[in-house]
Amino acid sequence: MKIEPFKLERYFDNYEFTTQYLLSSSDCDGYSLEYVLNCATSAEKKLWNDVRLGYTEARGSLLLRQTIAQQYKTITENDILVLSPGEANFILMNVVLEAGDHVVCMTPAYQSLYQVAKSIGCNISFWKPENEHWHYNPDDLENLIKPETKLIIINFPHNPTGSFLTKAATERLVAIARKHNVLLFSDEMYSQMAHDPANEIPSFCDLYENAITLWGMAKSFGLAGLRLGWVATKNQTLLEKMLGYKDYLTICNSAMSELVSVIALNHKEKFIEPNLKKIRKNIKLFSDFHAAHQDFFDFPVPLAGSTAFIKLKIKESGLVYCERMVKETGIMLLPAEMFEFGNQHARIGFGRGNMPDVLERWGNYIKKSPGHKLS
Numbered sequence: 001m002k003i004e005p006f007k008l009e010r011y012f013d014n015y016e017f018t019t020q021y022l023l024s025s026s027d028c029d030g031y032s033l034e035y036v037l038n039c040a041t042s043a044e045k046k047l048w049n050d051v052r053l054g055y056t057e058a059r060g061s062l063l064l065r066q067t068i069a070q071q072y073k074t075i076t077e078n079d080i081l082v083l084s085p086g087e088a089n090f091i092l093m094n095v096v097l098e099a100g101d102h103v104v105c106m107t108p109a110y111q112s113l114y115q116v117a118k119s120i121g122c123n124i125s126f127w128k129p130e131n132e133h134w135h136y137n138p139d140d141l142e143n144l145i146k147p148e149t150k151l152i153i154i155n156f157p158h159n160p161t162g163s164f165l166t167k168a169a170t171e172r173l174v175a176i177a178r179k180h181n182v183l184l185f186s187d188e189m190y191s192q193m194a195h196d197p198a199n200e201i202p203s204f205c206d207l208y209e210n211a212i213t214l215w216g217m218a219k220s221f222g223l224a225g226l227r228l229g230w231v232a233t234k235n236q237t238l239l240e241k242m243l244g245y246k247d248y249l250t251i252c253n254s255a256m257s258e259l260v261s262v263i264a265l266n267h268k269e270k271f272i273e274p275n276l277k278k279i280r281k282n283i284k285l286f287s288d289f290h291a292a293h294q295d296f297f298d299f300p301v302p303l304a305g306s307t308a309f310i311k312l313k314i315k316e317s318g319l320v321y322c323e324r325m326v327k328e329t330g331i332m333l334l335p336a337e338m339f340e341f342g343n344q345h346a347r348i349g350f351g352r353g354n355m356p357d358v359l360e361r362w363g364n365y366i367k368k369s370p371g372h373k374l375s
C-alpha cells in the first residue's frame with residue numbers, strides 16, 4: 001500500500017530535536033526511568049531486576065493485560081491487545097476496511113486516523129466542529145452516515161483542539177453507532193486528562209460492544225519513549241484478526257516497556273496527576289499571555305488533553321509564520337497545515353515545564369517582528 005507522508009510527523013522531524021523551544025508538543029515532559037523505579041514497590045523492583053530480554057507474548061504479557069483491564073469497567077485481560085499506538089491504528093484499518101468502504105472521521109485529526117483508510121481506497125466524510133470553540137455535534141455526525149459506512153473514528157480528548165464530550169454526547173454517539181450498526185474506533189490516547197475530573201467520561205469500549213478503543217503510555221502518563229499502547233474491545237473476532245496482522249509488524253512488544261508500563265499503571269496518580277497539574281498551570285499562563293495579545297490570536301480554552309488550537313489573526317499563512325518564527329527564535333509552533341485544516345490555526349502544547357520562558361520569548365517576537373501584518 002502506498003501512503004502519503006504524515007505531515008505532522010515530518011514537521012516534528014525537522015525541528016523536535018534541533019530547536020530549543022517546543023510550544024506545540026502533545027506529550028508531557030517524559031519521566032525518567034529513575035522516577036518510575038522510585039515509584040515501584042519492592043515486588044515491582046524485583047520484577048524489573050529479573051526482566052528477561054527475550055521475545056514476549058504477542059498479545060502482551062498477562063500481567064500487563066490484567067493491569068490494563070483494571071482501567072475499564074467491563075473489559076478483561078482477554079479483551080486487550082498490546083502494541084504501539086500507530087501500529088494499532090494501521091492494523092485496525094487494514095483488518096476492517098476495503099476499497100470503496102465509507103468512513104466517518106473527525107477533522108482536524110491526527111493524520112493517521114484518516115490517512116490509512118484513505119490509502120486503502122475508502123471514501124472519507126469529515127465530522128467538522130460546529131464552531132471555533134471546537135464543539136462537535138453528534139447530530140452532524142449522524143447526518144454523515146450512509147448505508148455503506150463501515151467505521152466511525154473519533155478522538156476525545158481531542159488532539160489538537162482539546163475538545164471533549166459531555167456524558168450526554170457520549171451516550172448519543174453510542175446510540176448512533178448502535179442504531180446504524182457501525183464499528184466505532186475511539187482514539188483515547190489522552191484518556192483521564194479532563195481538566196476538571198468531574199467531566200470524565202467512560203471509555204467507549206465499556207459502553208458499546210462494537211467499539212474498539214486505543215490508549216497508551218505516551219500522553220496521559222508522560223512515557224512516550226516506551227512506544228507502548230493497547231486496544232480494548234469486546235469484539236473478539238476483530239481482536240484475533242488484529243493479533244494475526246501484528247505478526248507481520250512488531251510481532252511482540254519490548255519486555256522493558258511492558259514492565260515500566262505495569263509500574264506506571266499501578267501508580268498512575270504519580271504520573272497523570274503531575275501532568276494535569278502542569279497542564280492546568282500552563283493553561284493559566286497561556287490565558288494571561290492571550291489577554292495581552294488578543295489582537296494577535298484567539299484562544300478557545302481546551303477542556304481536556306494537553307493541547308489547544310488557536311486562531312492566528314494574521315495575513316500570512318500559519319505555515320509561513322511558524323517557519324519564520326522557528327528560524328528566528330527557536331520556538332516551534334505546529335501550523336494547521338499539518339492537520340490539513342486550512343492555514344489559520346496553530347497547536348499549542350501545555351505539557352512542558354518551560355512555558356514561562358517560551359511565552360516571554362514569543363511575546364518579545366510579537367512586539368519586535370514587523371512581519372506579522374495583522375489582518
Ligand SMILES: Cc1ncc(COP(=O)(O)O)c(C=O)c1O
Nearest residue numbers: 026085086110155159187189218
Ligand atoms: C490522537 C493521537 N493518536 C495516536 C497518537 C500516537 O501515539 P504514540 O505517539 O504513542 O504512537 C497520537 C500522538 O500524537 C495522537 O495524538
